[in-house]
Amino acid sequence: MSDGSSDREPAFDQLREASFRTLNEILRHHATVRPDAPALQAEGRLHTYGMLQAESARVARALQAQGIGPQDRVAILDRNVPEFFTFLFGASMLGAVTLAVNWRLAAPEMEYILNHSQARVLLIGAEFLGHLAQMKLEADPQIVVLGESERFPCYADWIAPVGASDAVSGSASGPAADSGISVDPDETCFQLYTSGTTGLPKGVELTHRNLLSAIEIGVHEWAIAEDAVTLVAMPLFHIAGSGLGISAFHQGALVVLARELVPAQIFELIEKQRVTNALFVPAVLHALGSAPGVEQVDFGSLKRIIYGASPISEEVLVRSMKTFGCAFAQVYGLTETSGAITIMPPEDHDPGGPRGHLLRAAGRPWGDVELRIVDADSGLDLPEGAVGEVWCRSRQNMKGYWRNPEATRAVFPEGRDATGLGWFRTGDAGYLKDGYLYIHDRVKDMIVSGGENIYPAEIENVLMGHPGVADVAVIGVPSEK
Numbered sequence: 001m002s003d004g005s006s007d008r009e010p011a012f013d014q015l016r017e018a019s020f021r022t023l024n025e026i027l028r029h030h031a032t033v034r035p036d037a038p039a040l041q042a043e044g045r046l047h048t049y050g051m052l053q054a055e056s057a058r059v060a061r062a063l064q065a066q067g068i069g070p071q072d073r074v075a076i077l078d079r080n081v082p083e084f085f086t087f088l089f090g091a092s093m094l095g096a097v098t099l100a101v102n103w104r105l106a107a108p109e110m111e112y113i114l115n116h117s118q119a120r121v122l123l124i125g126a127e128f129l130g131h132l133a134q135m136k137l138e139a140d141p142q143i144v145v146l147g148e149s150e151r152f153p154c155y156a157d158w159i160a161p162v163g164a165s166d167a168v169s170g171s172a173s174g175p176a177a178d179s180g181i182s183v184d185p186d187e188t189c190f191q192l193y194t195s196g197t198t199g200l201p202k203g204v205e206l207t208h209r210n211l212l213s214a215i216e217i218g219v220h221e222w223a224i225a226e227d228a229v230t231l232v233a234m235p236l237f238h239i240a241g242s243g244l245g246i247s248a249f250h251q252g253a254l255v256v257l258a259r260e261l262v263p264a265q266i267f268e269l270i271e272k273q274r275v276t277n278a279l280f281v282p283a284v285l286h287a288l289g290s291a292p293g294v295e296q297v298d299f300g301s302l303k304r305i306i307y308g309a310s311p312i313s314e315e316v317l318v319r320s321m322k323t324f325g326c327a328f329a330q331v332y333g334l335t336e337t338s339g340a341i342t343i344m345p346p347e348d349h350d351p352g353g354p355r356g357h358l359l360r361a362a363g364r365p366w367g368d369v370e371l372r373i374v375d376a377d378s379g380l381d382l383p384e385g386a387v388g389e390v391w392c393r394s395r396q397n398m399k400g401y402w403r404n405p406e407a408t409r410a411v412f413p414e415g416r417d418a419t420g421l422g423w424f425r426t427g428d429a430g431y432l433k434d435g436y437l438y439i440h441d442r443v444k445d446m447i448v449s450g451g452e453n454i455y456p457a458e459i460e461n462v463l464m465g466h467p468g469v470a471d472v473a474v475i476g477v478p479s480e481k
Contacts, residue, residue: 124146229275368395
């Protein structure tokens with residue numbers, strides 16, 4: 001696949017015509033049209049689209065046998081494993097909601113999320129059973145283990161009895177039958193918890209329409225075509241990781257899933273699987289570019305790297321562009337906006353050139369996204385170039401915070417119109433100039449000194465430019481003065 005749009009457009013247009021309304025329709029389409037095409041490579045196993053659909057259908061029936069129905073919550077707690085996607089797609093066949101739990105949290109934090117979500121089934125990796133033993137789960141969920149357990153059923157046994165007489169091979173004869181339940185595109189399908197800057201974690205409810213609105217634009221901007229090989233290395237409990245994987249499935253492309261982010265393993269996957277597309281946050285780009293042996297890695301297959309989620313220094317970006325030798329695109333977004341809402345495409349990456357100043361930008365709004373810069377005190381719109389809070393209106397904006405109407409109203413202060421659209425407060429400070437969004441910092445992270453507003457990210461960007469600084473964080477401390 002070349003980087004030219006002429007090579008991408010046929011696959012993109014073909015799948016746009018498929019008009020996916022819900023997540024479960026993605027697998028159903030590809031399992032029907034191209035069941036033997038490779039879909040997911042992970043942990044030495046390859047799933048074709050037919051196999052992925054078949055296993056997801058078995059998960060759906062196992063969940064249904066457990067009494068799971070529309071809008072019930074089911075949770076997964078493990079590292080990046082292929083069962084994340086069979087669980088997600090299987091639950092979507094029932095109109096249920098998949099909850100992705102951050103496996104990096106401490107047991108009490110996991111407990112809060114599982115209790116707040118009211119999850120009725122928990123799919124958990126065996127290595128986290130020690131965390132589970134420390135929890136008191138109020139909903140008494142059915143526990144299913146990925147791996148070995150003497151106390152709980154393992155995943156393979158849990159789905160094995162279901163549909164034994166059904167066509168589960170997922171061969172060219174057709175896709176395995178799913179539940180047949182009608183799924184509403186405006187109902188929640190995915191729930192991620194975000195802590196933000198204050199208070200307890202909040203459950204972000206994303207609907208099928210939210211996710212697919214973002215994905216339909218993303219696959220085009222990220223050059224993910226049917227023949228793409230997309231490396232998913234970021235954690236699946238973040239929208240960056242799971243969203244990229246779903247985007248590749250949307251196009252009928254191959255997802256190469258990295259269980260965890262180890263530079264040597266990432267390099268091996270890129271070379272062996274001939275990866276064309278990937279997404280990394282700036283800290284990971286820095287780590288990969290500094291890893292031993294990076295100079296000997298063959299990155300010739302790479303076509304597009306997406307980066308975002310935090311500020312990046314020009315030094316790290318320029319070095320990464322030289323190291324990987326492919327097109328780079330930056331995105332900005334939040335969990336609450338189903339991921340990216342702006343894009344800075346490869347043509348805007350011009351270090352040292354006439355467009356070099358754009359390296360400080362977060363990009364231009366994409367799709368149906370509208371942006372405003374609002375004064376936090378007066379609520380009035382600010383002129384171009386003035387720093388204020390970034391507000392966004394789009395079909396990508398979340399349905400709301402699960403079981404937290406007060407927090408939902410706070411981030412949609414003007415409510416929503418008859419079509420469900422409303423202005424969402426991102427909590428980020430930034431400004432607009434010549435159609436580009438520039439992010440300064442979180443509004444709550446702003447430091448006030450001598451009556452002046454100081455944004456830590458601005459100071460961090462300057463310090464990161466020094467060759468003797470590997471990483472930096474700037475915080476405010478109280479002062480009597």
